[in-house]
Amino acid sequence: MTTVGTPPPAWQRWVPDASAAVAALALGVLEVRSVLPDEHAAAYVVVLAVAAGVGLSRALPAAALGAAWFAGAVQVTAGVGAMTVEVLLAVVAFGCARWGSAVTVWLSGLSMPLGALIAVLWLDSNLVYRALDLIGVRLLAQTAYRGGDWRIPASLLIFALLATPWLLGLALRFLDRARRSRDSQVVAEAERDQAEEIARLREDQARLARDVHDVVGHSLAVILAQAESAQYLPEADTEALRRTMANIATSARTSLQDVRQVLSSPDGRPAASGQHGDLDALVEGVRASGHEVVSTEVGAPRPLPPELEVVAFRVLQEMLTNAIRHGRRDEPVLVERHWEGELRLEVRNVVGDQAGPGAPDGARDLETRPLASVDLAELRAQATAGHGLEGMRRRLEAVGGRLDVRRREEPGGATFTATAWVPLRAVR
Known part of the structure; x- marks a missing residue:
């Protein structure tokens, strides 16, 4: 059987x-x-x-x-x-x-x-x-x-007896070949559609990972900075401690809302009142964490289409996150927004190896701790995550923008400057 x-x-x-x-x-x-x-x-x-x-x-x-x-x-x-x-x-x-x-x-x-x-x-x-x-x-x-x-009709008869089935077999041969070709084409189209679906799912997964990374990474960096700054508050200043704890709770609550919005929204855009207000909120959030931020805006802000609004928000968010994690606490973070021709976002900070004025070595962040105290598994995970700078570059390239990252050795210390150009298109 x-x-x-x-x-x-x-x-x-x-x-x-x-x-x-x-x-x-x-x-x-x-x-x-x-x-x-x-x-x-x-x-x-x-x-x-x-x-x-x-x-x-x-x-x-x-x-x-x-x-x-x-x-x-x-x-x-x-x-x-x-x-x-x-x-x-x-x-x-x-x-x-x-x-x-x-x-x-x-x-x-x-x-x-x-x-x-x-x-x-x-x-x-x-x-x-x-x-x-x-x-x-x-x-x-x-x-x-x-x-x-009799030879001519006999030869024609013999030829006809053999040629008729031969032609029939040849016709069936070509029909079978055409059928197999159609089947192969159907299989190829199905495999192509499957590959496109897999590529789309992977792209959606990568976009979701970038969005979650941007939201959680920024919020955790702000919360960490606020928690570290609370260590150096005078014990008698309970009001300042309450403000710091309130800022931490606000940052955590906002991060939770943003994560929920990313998971429920097809474009991953956080719930906010407007593009210009979102960028200001990012700057104010860094100020609330204890970092000094000098913000400059050149030109009149313009409304952006939703896709450009999301890119500008996420890119500035990642820039500020890197400034908090890698920059000196006692040096200001310089933020510039230029609205002339195209939106240019620039964040500049001084790179240092301390978390704040007079902070002990144990308070240093992962990227600024001595190599002997850095967990190699953490470094390897950060190097292979595929987010951060690479995520910003992909976002910008998807809308026709570009990214420039430079480190300069200056008399006051090494500086890290990230500049992003976002094309301006009118809102439909």
Whole structure:
């Protein structure tokens, strides 16, 4: 018993071919015994060759063509008369055209007119008459019997008997090839659609990861800075401590709202009142964390389309996050916004190795701690995360913008400047 989808055994695939060969052999033997009793040996060889050609026509078309030519050669050399069983050579012609190789198809096509010519040149007219009479073509038989010019109609008849199944097999061959081509095209289109869907899902996953990274990274950096600054407040200044704790709670609450908005919004845009107000809120959030921020705005702010609004917000957010994490606490963060021609966002900070004035070594951030105290797994995770600067660059390039990041050695210390250009397009 075979399961669904399992090909049948080889012997089962040969059963139809073997049955056809046995039937051809039985018909041929019956004809020889009843019609050609004096030509037993050679006639049986011809019948056996025809039966072999019929049986091999599907599985081995080239061998079937060879068997047909062998039957013709024995018939001509031994002088065996034409037999009705030779009509089954049409099965060989069909098999060569349907399942044979390109060489077999060409050879079988050339064999048909050549075989018809040999038949009419070598066979006796009485033999032809008898064969025509056996297959019921009385008009041609009478022409041959009366001594007329029988060769032309006989050759055309033989050619037609072989060419008709050969052309049918060739037509089915091309139809099958066209069907396979269509199936391959359907499979290729399905694979292409699947690849596009996978690429879209990966892009959505990367966008979601960038958005969550930007929101959580910025909020945690602000919260961390506020918590660290609280360590240096005078113990008696409980009001300042309350303000710091309130700022931490506000930052955490805002971060939670932004994360929920990112997960529920298709474009990942945080819930805010407006683009210009969002950028100001980012700057004020950094000020509330204890960092001094000097903000400069040149030109009149302009409303942006939603996609550019999101890019400007996320890019400035990441710039300020990097300034908090890498910059000196006792040096101001310089923020510039230029609205002339295109929106240019620039954040500049002094790079240092301390978290604040007089802060102990243990209060340094991950990127500013000595290498001996930095966990290598954390560094490796940050290097392979694919967010941060690379995320900003991808966001900007997606809308036709660009990013420039530079580190300069200056007398007051090393500075880190990040500049982003966002193209300005009118709101529709």
